[in-house]
Every structure is written in structure tokens, then in C-alpha cells.
Amino acid sequence: MTTHSITAEKRTDTQNSSLRSLREKGRIPAVVYGFDTESISIHVDAKEMMQVARTGRTELFKLKVDGAKDLSVIIKDFQKKNGQWSHVDFLQISANKPLRVRIPIDYQGVAEGSKSGGVVQHLEQDLEVEGLPADLPASIEVDISHLQMGDKLGANEVKLPKGVTLISSGEELLLASVTAPRAVVEGNAETESTEEGAASAVSEEKE
Structure with a gap:
């Protein structure tokens, strides 16, 4: 620091x-x-x-x-x-006593899923961590370039600097995700509804 x-x-x-x-x-x-x-x-x-x-x-x-x-x-x-x-x-603060603070997240890279139309969501802006003052960074870099469509990134996947531990709930806290555009989701839902309706009609005809 x-x-x-x-x-x-x-x-x-x-x-x-x-x-x-x-x-x-x-x-x-x-x-x-x-x-x-x-x-x-x-x-x-x-x-x-x-x-x-x-x-x-x-x-x-x-x-x-x-x-x-x-x-x-x-x-x-x-x-x-x-x-x-x-x-x-x-x-x-004391240089010899661990400090618990919230540090801003610096998202790095372009998610692969966004190149095919996916929407990237940054769900958190900072992380709660603990460490000695000299070990605490000004920000925490989080690489999202590997995220594909439908992927989610949890806090437990972030690599922290040596001497810094995560206080935020790592397994439950989501930092970023890549979701399909709303139009695509709604289109898929309409298609599924149409297919279900067609299948139901065929079933009724057979009866």
C-alpha cells in the first residue's frame, strides 16, 4: 500500500x-x-x-x-x-493490526458471452476483506473475460493479494453474470409456449 x-x-x-x-x-x-x-x-x-x-x-x-x-x-x-x-x-490505524474494509472492484476484460449478444451484469461494486494495512490494495481486479453466455462469477473465485482474506460470503455472493438479451429470452418463452400448445392440440385430436 x-x-x-x-x-x-x-x-x-x-x-x-x-x-x-x-x-x-x-x-x-x-x-x-x-x-x-x-x-x-x-x-x-x-x-x-x-x-x-x-x-x-x-x-x-x-x-x-x-x-x-x-x-x-x-x-x-x-x-x-x-x-x-x-x-x-x-x-x-495500526500497521500491526488487521483491518477490515470494503475495497472497490475493478472489472477487467470483455466477457466472451457479450460478443455473441450476452448482457454483462456487475452485481457488486466492492468486497469486504481483511488484512494488514500494508497488504490492502486500492482496488481488487476481477477478470471477467472468460465468462460465456449464462456464466456467473462468485466472490470465492476471485484471486486476492497475499495476506488478504475474503470476509464477504464467497460461495453465495455473485459478482458478475452474462445473461441472454431479454428479446431472446422472451422469444424462447413464446416458442416453448407455442410448441406446448401444438402438442396439446395434437393430443386432443388423437383423443
Whole structure:
């Protein structure tokens, strides 16, 4: 896991007017909390935050807070307003303690079944996994190029990085599938209905 640095400043005024003023100045109000520190109210530069946040929410950040030691954190949660980040929750972590997080799925390849008209469905956007912070990737690559028409891909078929274990139910959780187009399915259903009707008519004639 790559480590990036963000410089933060403490804040003591939590009034709405103060928070609004910070945002107007290009700052994002935030809170950092964790296993060996009390919650700290801070604010960070919006542009700097956006640059490092693009790497993924599971990325490890080095938070440099004025007057305090550097903290190793991840983005636990964030809020948006009018499309812009308005608040961030940082979670302090320990490099020696396993961390349970949800990591985005990066689907790779073009399913074989889609080349013959199949419809690819991405059923999940992330996976819950556990591992040491240094072993957790920013995203999990899932290859779907081998999927044929009618195939389904379960979470238990995904190859995870060394040191990372799956928490999501592997056998039951479906990640992707390739289904026949609705028109084909409906056409087959109509054909079967017609054939059944014809067979029933022949049977009645024989009687």
C-alpha cells in the first residue's frame, strides 16, 4: 500500500458559520479518531485532499497535524454537498493490526458471452476483506473475460493479494453474470409456449 501525506490544522470552532467559512476558503472540515488517540477536529486543504483521495478510500495516509505526531489513517467516511466534499472522517490505524474494509472492484476484460449478444451484469461494486494495512490494495481486479453466455462469477473465485482474506460470503455472493438479451429470452418463452400448445392440440385430436 502506498503512503501519501496530508497536512492538517486543528480547529476549535465547530459552529456552522465557521465550517462554512472554512469551505469557502478551500478547506474541508474533518475529524480523526482511532485506537490510541482522542477524536481531533481538523481541517485539510480541499485540492490536496482530492489529489490523494483519488487513489482509493483504503489507501493509507500520513496525516500531519500541527502540534501533534504524524498519524497513519485511512478515509473512513465522507460527506458531499453540491458535488463537493464537505466533511471527512479519518480513522487512525495500526500497521500491526488487521483491518477490515470494503475495497472497490475493478472489472477487467470483455466477457466472451457479450460478443455473441450476452448482457454483462456487475452485481457488486466492492468486497469486504481483511488484512494488514500494508497488504490492502486500492482496488481488487476481477477478470471477467472468460465468462460465456449464462456464466456467473462468485466472490470465492476471485484471486486476492497475499495476506488478504475474503470476509464477504464467497460461495453465495455473485459478482458478475452474462445473461441472454431479454428479446431472446422472451422469444424462447413464446416458442416453448407455442410448441406446448401444438402438442396439446395434437393430443386432443388423437383423443
